[in-house]
Amino acid sequence: MNNSVEENYKRQQSRMAYRLLSPSILHYALFFITPLIILFLYSFYHHVPGGIVETTMSFENYKLFFGDAFYREILLRTFVLGLVVTIATLLIGYPIAYFMSISSERTKSICYVLVLAPLYTSVVVRTYGWMIILGRTGVLNDILMRLGLIDDPIQLMYTFSGVVITLVEVFLPFMILSIHSILENINKSLVFAAQNLGASKSISFLLITFPLSIPGIASGCILVFVLSMASFISPVFIGGPGFRVIPTLIYEKAMASLNWVLGAAIAFSFLLIMIIIVFFYNKITSNERWSTVK
Amino acid sequence: MKNINLKGITKKYKSVVAVKNLNLEVKEGELFCLLGPSGCGKTTTLRMIAGFIPPTNGEIYIGDKNVTNLLPNKRDIGMVFQDYALFPHLSVANNIAFGLRMRKFDKEKIAEKVDRYLKIVGLESLKNQLPRFLSGGEQQRVALMRAVIIEPSILLCDEPLSNLDAKLRKQMRLEIKRIQQKFGITTIFVTHDQEEALTIADRIGVMKDGDIEQSGVPEEIYNFPTSRFVADFIGISNFFKGDIITESKVCFLMVSDKIKIKLGRAEENIYKNEKAEIVIRPERINITKNLEQPGSSPQERKDNVFHGKIGRVTRLGSVIECMVEVEGCQDVIVHYHETNKNLSLKENDSVFLMWKPEDCRLIHK
Numbered sequence A: 001m002n003n004s005v006e007e008n009y010k011r012q013q014s015r016m017a018y019r020l021l022s023p024s025i026l027h028y029a030l031f032f033i034t035p036l037i038i039l040f041l042y043s044f045y046h047h048v049p050g051g052i053v054e055t056t057m058s059f060e061n062y063k064l065f066f067g068d069a070f071y072r073e074i075l076l077r078t079f080v081l082g083l084v085v086t087i088a089t090l091l092i093g094y095p096i097a098y099f100m101s102i103s104s105e106r107t108k109s110i111c112y113v114l115v116l117a118p119l120y121t122s123v124v125v126r127t128y129g130w131m132i133i134l135g136r137t138g139v140l141n142d143i144l145m146r147l148g149l150i151d152d153p154i155q156l157m158y159t160f161s162g163v164v165i166t167l168v169e170v171f172l173p174f175m176i177l178s179i180h181s182i183l184e185n186i187n188k189s190l191v192f193a194a195q196n197l198g199a200s201k202s203i204s205f206l207l208i209t210f211p212l213s214i215p216g217i218a219s220g221c222i223l224v225f226v227l228s229m230a231s232f233i234s235p236v237f238i239g240g241p242g243f244r245v246i247p248t249l250i251y252e253k254a255m256a257s258l259n260w261v262l263g264a265a266i267a268f269s270f271l272l273i274m275i276i277i278v279f280f281y282n283k284i285t286s287n288e289r290w291s292t293v294k
Numbered sequence B: 001m002k003n004i005n006l007k008g009i010t011k012k013y014k015s016v017v018a019v020k021n022l023n024l025e026v027k028e029g030e031l032f033c034l035l036g037p038s039g040c041g042k043t044t045t046l047r048m049i050a051g052f053i054p055p056t057n058g059e060i061y062i063g064d065k066n067v068t069n070l071l072p073n074k075r076d077i078g079m080v081f082q083d084y085a086l087f088p089h090l091s092v093a094n095n096i097a098f099g100l101r102m103r104k105f106d107k108e109k110i111a112e113k114v115d116r117y118l119k120i121v122g123l124e125s126l127k128n129q130l131p132r133f134l135s136g137g138e139q140q141r142v143a144l145m146r147a148v149i150i151e152p153s154i155l156l157c158d159e160p161l162s163n164l165d166a167k168l169r170k171q172m173r174l175e176i177k178r179i180q181q182k183f184g185i186t187t188i189f190v191t192h193d194q195e196e197a198l199t200i201a202d203r204i205g206v207m208k209d210g211d212i213e214q215s216g217v218p219e220e221i222y223n224f225p226t227s228r229f230v231a232d233f234i235g236i237s238n239f240f241k242g243d244i245i246t247e248s249k250v251c252f253l254m255v256s257d258k259i260k261i262k263l264g265r266a267e268e269n270i271y272k273n274e275k276a277e278i279v280i281r282p283e284r285i286n287i288t289k290n291l292e293q294p295g296s297s298p299q300e301r302k303d304n305v306f307h308g309k310i311g312r313v314t315r316l317g318s319v320i321e322c323m324v325e326v327e328g329c330q331d332v333i334v335h336y337h338e339t340n341k342n343l344s345l346k347e348n349d350s351v352f353l354m355w356k357p358e359d360c361r362l363i364h365k
Helices: A003-042 A060-067 A069-102 A106-122 A123-134 A139-146 A161-184 A188-196 A199-230 A233-237 A248-258 A261-283 B042-048 B093-103 B107-120 B136-148 B166-183 B194-200 B220-225 B230-231 B298-303
Strands: A046-048 A052-054 B004-013 B016-026 B032-036 B057-062 B077-080 B154-158 B188-190 B203-208 B211-214 B238-247 B250-254 B260-265 B275-280 B286-288 B305-316 B317-324 B332-337 B350-354 B361-363
Touching: A003 A261, A046 A261, A060 A069, A060 A261, A069 A106, A069 A161, A069 A199, A069 A248, A069 A261, A106 A161, A106 B305, A123 A139, A123 A161, A123 A233, A123 B166, A161 A199, A188 A199, A188 B077, A199 A261, A233 A248, A248 A261, B004 B042, B016 B042, B016 B211, B032 B042, B032 B194, B042 B077, B042 B154, B042 B188, B077 B136, B093 B107, B093 B136, B107 B136, B136 B166, B166 B194, B188 B194, B194 B220, B203 B220, B203 B230, B211 B220, B211 B230, B230 B238, B230 B275, B230 B361, B238 B260, B305 B332, B317 B350
Parallel strands: B032 B188, B032 B203, B077 B154, B154 B188
Antiparallel strands: A046 A052, B004 B016, B004 B057, B203 B211, B238 B250, B238 B275, B250 B260, B275 B361, B286 B350, B305 B317, B305 B350, B317 B332
């Protein structure tokens, strides 16, 4: 036992840290990890119609999910939904985040309140709001018809577009805040330096500000992408019963068909796919060139 | 190479006046230091010249051209920023090449010129590194090269050395001077470090509250401060306040009943004010334990000799600073070089102070 003082100190520090963490570790283990393990076991069990589960292990549920074109189409739709929502929030969110970063402190704080305000309201409430706006006789169609832009109401409820519009609104704050936090930290004298060296405002944005904001875009995009693929409320309310994505499918299998084991298998397949996507995404975007902004 | 002319520029921020009706001419090829405490408006002035902020009033000329309303990217000015402002996502070579790219030079010419300039500061080997892997001094050199490679008519330096440690700072300021002279660029150098200004500047402008208080060559600024502020800001000063009296064409400053400082001959109306203030630099004061010691001329022993007691002795490198308590006035700071072997002063020693009348500088407010 010839520990150095430093090692001893470090050991004491980490012991302290674990002691402080123990309540949350316990909580997670009991109420998150354990159910997850049970669910994982279920995904290998056998389903007997009528909600009965036989504890014989096999891959049949996974085979069923990946082998069926119907399920694959739902998986693809979920993926496309995530992608479209992400691109749309990026295109709308970036200019807002940029505007905030070049605004005065006063304007900036007003923008903050406006961006954050929706987050104080439940998604369920906001989705009901969107139902009123998007309906055939809803606010949006009413305005468009009064303006003479359309003759007949456009169908937005129970469509892919309707779900996208709602999800963009729901996840926009996450995109704006991710990008804004990075833009805000970009040294202002970099833009001055670029202009001083002969770059116009637009060139200095393209060559300096935009490349340096890529970490913000990257984190905003993955956040919105994962959240919108996993979203449940908007697809159910706005998409309706005919609009199926993975989260609604899991719900349907587990709660309506009482096929818990298939639901569990789909849930775990989906989780695995998400993990793989996030893993490779991080690999690509953690290029050291973009990793610091100073 | 062009001159810079600021004609009555003013910058107001709501209720605050950052720069007040400032007039300044910097000659071609000159290195001009704007020196002043933080908040005196020196950086604001520099940013107005660069074009990052518009002046509220006044005009800025570079050469014969009025650039007051010109965009920063059209001004042909090189600038070195306090935090260097190197583009973190571009390599050293691409940072330096940025200005040339904007000027649409062709690729081979850019590569050749970048290599040549990297060689000037000995950074060829770091060409492909990202700035954050460079030390402070290296980043500083890259920033300097990035500014001068475009061969601007004007170079602006905004406290470029303040983020470096003391030793590197001294080395870099000579390097900046060398490069400035090599290219002969008209340069405005902003700093709050008086030593830096005195070392590298051709001329110094001391700024206070948004205006230039005094400008001149370093010797002039140091030896002939015209205001208390300049005397106080640059170097260490002893100030004496009192009434001016004239006895047979010779002026004296009566600090108190016991202290009567001879100022030299009364010329014209220089000393007509009743109340006045003078400044004496600590190194202009002779200190001795014994008046009979060699080194002081009989004349010196007659004028301005005061008795005092040493309050505190501090070593400032090779110079030793004494705080001397003199009856009838405030404490006097005296500097002497350590090679002055005859002196080994310690606290409570009884000493004589003496100085020449012509070393007293009368200052106006």
